[in-house]
Amino acid sequence: MSGRTRARARPERTCVGCRERAAKVELLRIVAVEDACVPDLRGTLPGRGAYIHPAMGCLDLAVRRRALPRALRVPGLDVKALRRCVEQTEGC
Ligand SMILES: [Zn+2]
Numbered sequence: 001m002s003g004r005t006r007a008r009a010r011p012e013r014t015c016v017g018c019r020e021r022a023a024k025v026e027l028l029r030i031v032a033v034e035d036a037c038v039p040d041l042r043g044t045l046p047g048r049g050a051y052i053h054p055a056m057g058c059l060d061l062a063v064r065r066r067a068l069p070r071a072l073r074v075p076g077l078d079v080k081a082l083r084r085c086v087e088q089t090e091g092c
Contacts, residue, residue, distance in 0.1 A: 013051035017058025
């Protein structure tokens, strides 16, 4: 991990679960709405966003290390809706 080059054409984000960088399009954007994590499937919700691979492994990692509340600056986030969405995304 050296340098911080920014390729504008292919934006990258860091997954809050496994901490690997990936193309933004491969990650699921998450925003906090009230006290819940909401998957922003169309990438249009306003507010602070966090990015994660749509994979259970990454979600579990993110939950275990409390990465989402930290990234979204909302303590005690509910990830139930997000978990359901990842389950569905992963299944197909
Ligand atoms: Zn990941």
